[in-house]
Amino acid sequence: MSMISGSPLGDELFQSSSRLKKIEATSLPKPLKTRIISVSNQKGGVGKTTSTVNLAAALAAKGLKVLVIDLDPQGNASTALGIEHGEGTLGVYEVLIEGAEIKDAVAVSPENPNLSCLPATIDLAGAEIEIVTAFERENWHALLKTAIDTYLAQAQASQTKLGLPDYIFIDCPPSLGLLTVNAFVAATEVLLPIQCEYYALEGLSQLLRNIERIQQALNPQLVLSTILLTMYDSRTKLASAVVDDVRHHFPAQTLTSVIPRNVRISEAPSFGRTVITHDKSSVGSLSYLEAAIEIAQKGAQNGR
Numbered sequence: 001m002s003m004i005s006g007s008p009l010g011d012e013l014f015q016s017s018s019r020l021k022k023i024e025a026t027s028l029p030k031p032l033k034t035r036i037i038s039v040s041n042q043k044g045g046v047g048k049t050t051s052t053v054n055l056a057a058a059l060a061a062k063g064l065k066v067l068v069i070d071l072d073p074q075g076n077a078s079t080a081l082g083i084e085h086g087e088g089t090l091g092v093y094e095v096l097i098e099g100a101e102i103k104d105a106v107a108v109s110p111e112n113p114n115l116s117c118l119p120a121t122i123d124l125a126g127a128e129i130e131i132v133t134a135f136e137r138e139n140w141h142a143l144l145k146t147a148i149d150t151y152l153a154q155a156q157a158s159q160t161k162l163g164l165p166d167y168i169f170i171d172c173p174p175s176l177g178l179l180t181v182n183a184f185v186a187a188t189e190v191l192l193p194i195q196c197e198y199y200a201l202e203g204l205s206q207l208l209r210n211i212e213r214i215q216q217a218l219n220p221q222l223v224l225s226t227i228l229l230t231m232y233d234s235r236t237k238l239a240s241a242v243v244d245d246v247r248h249h250f251p252a253q254t255l256t257s258v259i260p261r262n263v264r265i266s267e268a269p270s271f272g273r274t275v276i277t278h279d280k281s282s283v284g285s286l287s288y289l290e291a292a293i294e295i296a297q298k299g300a301q302n303g304r
């Protein structure tokens with residue numbers, strides 16, 4: 001220790017190990033009922049999937065039961081959680097369009113026995129069109145909600161292998177189409193990841209208007225509960241200006257924890273892992289663990 005203490009590397013190692021100790025010493029409250037969190041931003045590549053899988057893995061690592069619903073035809077969340085999602089796999093498409101049950105399509109992630117995933121196959125790419133054209137269903141917007149309600153009732157009656165989830169995260173595609181509307185109708189909360197870059201706030205008012213509309217017409221309980229700042233680069237003034245701006249506009253929603261730009265985070269999916277198991281003491285993993293703790297604690301403070 002004396003060799004490296006006082007050096008930047010030594011300080012960093014010391015900081016990481018004290019952050020990890022604190023994380024490990026914290027036990028998380030279970031929510032009163034399943035929190036269903038839609039991770040949404042119609043802007044592409046802002047960290048929706050990365051935040052979904054790493055927050056889910058972080059909560060699972062802290063002993064909570066988590067289900068991730070991959071609602072993006074790209075299937076990135078399924079990949080990151082090491083879940084099979086080739087053509088022919090039973091997934092969210094079959095649940096929405098063919099009436100399959102979630103309990104028959106969920107798979108446990110090799111990450112953690114507390115963590116399961118309803119995968120997305122490429123079939124889901126056609127779902128938006130099928131929902132409107134073939135079905136003309138009056139309740140097209142509630143297809144996901146109905147399936148989740150059934151799953152939760154079955155879990156409560158001990159009819160599922162995995163038990164009642166404490167958290168369900170829905171990884172949305174980068175659009176405000178029918179799939180995202182289904183997520184907003186099914187969810188109790190929205191988590192909005194914002195990338196710390198120049199265009200970050202563009203399109204935000206459109207998203208907020210959409211949430212408000214869904215709230216008024218279809219799902220009164222929906223709230224934007226959480227904003228997570230992602231891909232923060234401490235070397236740029238712009239990044240800290242974005243952080244200040246978002247905190248100024250959304251003081252109650254914005255988490256104190258900010259996710260830094262970190263190579264361990266971006267390389268983890270290529271190992272079919274989240275950063276939490278890939279490199280637990282990396283700054284990326286520590287940041288997601290701290291953000292997950294904050295989400296659980298703030299939830300408890302707000303009666304969730």
Ligand SMILES: Nc1ncnc2c1ncn2[C@@H]1O[C@H](COP(=O)(O)OP(=O)(O)OP(=O)(O)O)[C@@H](O)[C@H]1O
Pocket residue numbers: 043044045046047048049050051072076172173174230231232259260261262263265266267284
């Ligand atoms: N904190 C981070 N540090 C480094 N790279 C990151 C970080 N967060 C995300 N990335 C990388 O940025 C890219 C976009 O992230 P991600 O796929 O999570 O965004 P997304 O919002 O889900 O994208 P899409 O809109 O396409 O669904 C990915 O290559 C991911 O690995």
Ligand SMILES: [Mg+2]
Pocket residue numbers: 048049050072076171172173
């Ligand atoms: Mg994504």
